[in-house]
Amino acid sequence: MAAPSRAASCEDFAEFQELLRVMRTIDDRIVHELNTTIPTASFVGKVDASQTCKELYQSLMEAHTSRERIIKSCIAQTSSVVKALREEREKAQDDMVLLKQLRKEQTKLKLMQSELNVEEVVNDRSWKVFNERCRIHYKPPKSQ
Secondary structure, three states: OOOOOOOOOOOOHHHHHHHHHHHOHHHHOHHHHHHHHOOOHHHHHHOOHHHHHHHHHHHHHHHHHHHHHHHHHHHHHHHHHHHHHHHHHHHOOOOHHHHHHHHHHHHHHHHHHHHHHHHHHHHHHHHHHHHHHHOOOOOOOOOO
16 A cells, blocks of 8 residues: 655646545545454454554555655745746736736645645544554554
């Protein structure tokens, strides 16, 4: 359940969203993953639940960290484009093509910033489910 390792493209917002959607697969499937790997009371002796929870914890941490890094990187990249376009706009007040490009980039920046909020909700949901099912079997380090 590892996240894809391809580089994020911040140019095309639809591609950026698709990359995040694919990377969020682990979060979407966490309930299924826990149901199939964490034993019920009758199967406790057949599966090492603590090891399974530890591996799932590490996968979640890695996925959440990489998605946050990609989102913040794209926000920074798009912010610099918006800043450059604003500076150009100051010099050429009447350039409507430039204004249109600036508005497009500002909209893309706002959408990317809203992805941080989406990411927070997705992460909270995943950790809640993880903690409900794995709290007995695995205690994560206190750095969370």
